[in-house]
Amino acid sequence: MSGPFELNSGFFPGELASMALGPWSNVSRSESGLVSFSSAADEDATVEAPHWCVDLDGDLSQALAMLEAGDRSLLDTETRLVQISDRFDRTIEIARTSEAGQVSFSSEVLPDSESRLLDDWNDAFAPARHGEATENIPRAAAKSRWSEMAASARSAIEAVWRLVSQHSWVDTRLRGRLVASTFMTVSGDTRLTVGPQLTAETAFLHRRSFSLAVRTRDAWARLLTSVLQISARIARVAAVPHSFVTALPIVWKFARNVLAEIDTLRQLSRQHQT
């Protein structure tokens, strides 16, 4: 395993490989060697279901420290997820007021995620509102950029959808030894299997591991619904054809950038400490 928290899934495109939520490292099933050699239909069933693997130190205090770190990391992600919608709306409001000439003369600099969102937004939507195009899917260079974003968003959204629409397993290992495994369906039906020599410590560690995994899966689902919600909201107010599908890649990219800020902050923090 690449770390104590590993999410194995049969379908992690490049777009998602580097976009982990919480403490988890995303590993495509083919990379982890858990590929099926059965028929295509069977493969679909076995390869896709995600496997949340937590491999903890045998020492309880070390294991607890690992889980605490995982909790903090997930909390960062959950906090950012909550911000996405408001930050998006504020940025789009800036785009609209700028168009109307209500520009601010302050020297405030927008965060990088917001700046990029403004660029993407103007590429995609400004021409239609100015009457320069009859459709709001941008042309030429802008269209090319948008197409790349759309392809990327499509594969990423599909991967996230597969992740949250499948049942999953959560395994807790102590130094590589499997001590508890839980199977959970999308709607929450749960099947726990533990060994006969269940100790209080093992039970506690699995409970925490399971909680982390479920919360992270919920975070992925929330990310997905947020992106859809924001895109649909735009579709309603934009009142131009294709506005939903035009907005979807832009919103996805913005959400991804906001979540990536966590890594940037961590790196800065590490640099500061050293």
Add this chain to the structure above:
Amino acid sequence: MSTKESEELVFNGIDGQTGEYLLPPMSQADIAEVAKGKPLSGAELKDLNAKARVASQANFAVAEGIDANDLAQAGWAVVFPAAEGGSTEAKKQAAIREALSPLLDRRRVQASRNNERYYREYDYRPGESKQKFLARLGAAPGPADPKKVPYYLLLVGSPEDIPFRVQYQVDIQYAVGRIYFDTLDEYDTYARAVIAAETLQVARVRKAVFLGVENPNDVATRLSHRYLVNPLADYAERDQGERGWAVDRVLRNQASADRLRGLLRDNPPAFLFTASHGVGFASGSEKQLPFQGALLCQDWGGPKSGGISREHYVAGEDIASDVDLRGMMGFHFACYGAGTPKSDQFARGRGQRGNAKAPYDFLSRLPQRMLGTAGAMAAIGHVDRAWGTSFLWADERGKGKKQLAVFESTVKSLLEGNRIGYAMEHFNVRYAELASDLTAVIEDIEYSDEEVSDRELAQMWIQSNDARNYAVIGDPAVRLAQPGDQPDLAGASETPHMPSIAIAGAGQNRPEKASAAQSPTEPENRSHYQTSQHKDKDVEMQVAPESESDAGMDSYGIFSRDKDGDDPGLLGRLANRVSETLGKAIADAMTLEVRTYVSRDVGSAVGQDSDLASSDHTQLRAYTRCKLDGDTDVCVPLQGDGDQVDEQLWSLHTEMVKQAQAHRAEMIKMVLSAVGGTLRRK
């Protein structure tokens, strides 16, 4: 209607062009002659007698012991007009069915909880009488037996396809409602709106508004104001005030068209009752289809004031596309409030202008727009003329006496959350009683020369027809939300499903959409379905080519079609799949199960999707099942062969239950938020 000194009867219904009464006053003798010429058939009479007989029973709607408000006990069915396989009509029906599929799926889950046959989809064959229709489905006369035919029946079709008469007659023993819209988009809007209301995504203030018009020098509205609206509002306030209903009265000078438009536009009440004239137009008038049945408000100066102008009445076109009436019910006492039949029964044989009322039977545009555009749950209205006999009963001296029991009972039933089709049983029982009494009187006249006054006969005949002609526009199973209601998520899997038919075309109701559809960005091969009760030549229904339809290419709803098969369509389709999946998870989440196994080989359990079989290696030790309504089953693990609870295992198990519940709650919250806040279009 009112009785004047001259023993003439004055009717509701004002000619929208002349401002005169649509039908000149008729003498009671004339009416009596009409009545004698229209006895009921033997089969109809049998049904009506049976209905009247069982009306005294506590539960008169369905077979004994069945809770009519529980769809799992009463059943629910949808009825489409029959169409030959592969025909244009069949494709149209299939498109409508698909547009309604979120609602149908929900009803299927609700009704088939105990018996899958309690949800049905039927067809109505042209020319079938009510008896033949029900007999073909296996139902005999008498209370509805959901094992044979479900109690709630939603007719989906124009009154030309499924006649008003069949609706009235089936309604005697069943709870019947009808929807028919001009565009598939409206079916889709309606289906979503009902689901949004039933899953409590929209919350209407518990306010009932009673609007009563009293036009100057107009007998009919003077009576309806004095003897219907005012006392009914008093009753509702008295009876329902403690149940949290606020009652507002909008009467006489307040009851202007602007006020009514405002009520329908800004913060609409959960329940709106109106009593007024309905506007009528001569058969074939270009104003008839859009405006017939529109509610004539206080603005009109009465029969002596001359013509009626457009500002005087509230019509379907006043319901703008951004109006939100989800969760609301309307009850409109007015001529043609629900629809207009082709021929006029009341003027038959008199050579009156009203003999041919319309080129064909049609539904009124106002309730259509309220439901299909603004998402109201249902509207009760009158097909043909509405009569004062609905709330006035003439005593032996011919003097009108207020009789509001049927209205009071129906309003009470609605406000207390009964399903609308069931609440209308009070009108059905009244019709059954009146019609069977009337037929008995006519038989007496024919066979025993019994003396019956014209006044009595006319009164009975009008009352009977009047009671019969109340109709529900909408799903008969909808109900007003009540305090303490939990979101009924049954079948909500399809709630967030985007409309799967691309609607566009020349829908007269939605010009803004028509123009969007015609924009150059739209694909040339986009399927345009247009259902219409308009018979004009210039309104056509275009059906998608077979191959396109079969290929499922028109399945991404508001996400629109990609122009060249590229990204937008794929993204849209993907978004639909996501929303479907999340929605289905809700349906699965009605029951939550947590199992805990102890295994000597934990690894062997990994990768098995199905439940583990107990074996020497693996044993099921703890089990919890919780239903969304709180019902819980628990099996607690014991230590070894003893009677001590295995605390260690039990603690872990209960923790897993908590986490599973938390996950389920989070998932439901997410899906509802997506559905309620964004993925719906309103």
